[in-house]
Amino acid sequence: MNGVDGIVFVADSQKHRMDGNIETLLDLENNLREDGHSLDTFAWVIQYNKRDLPDIETIDNLQKRLNYFNVPYFEAVGIKGNGVFDTLKAIINKVVSNVQKQL
DSSP states (O other), rough: OOOOOOOOEEOBBBBHHHHHHHHHHHHHHHHHHHHOOTTTTTOEEEEHHHHHSSSSSSHHHHHHHHHHOOOOOEOBBBBBBBHHHHHHHHHHHHHHHHHHHHH
16 A cells, blocks of 8 residues: 555445445555554545445445545445446546645
């Protein structure tokens, strides 16, 4: 993770993937802490992917369980490209903003 300026956390919206999403998010936080960072202050956004599939979590539940720091989030259907550009634009803006603050 050394040298990373921003992260897009892509969460699988399917209900049976929630535990895996949480585990991956906690691993991400641990890896950031090893480099002296935290999700609390790092440039990151969440993409809730696979919104077109049946048996998916509600956005409210995904937000409650994954978006601890109230970062921007985007609904997406990756294979169709839906939400992908908005997610990319948001993380670029967050990274540029962080770099400008450091100058």
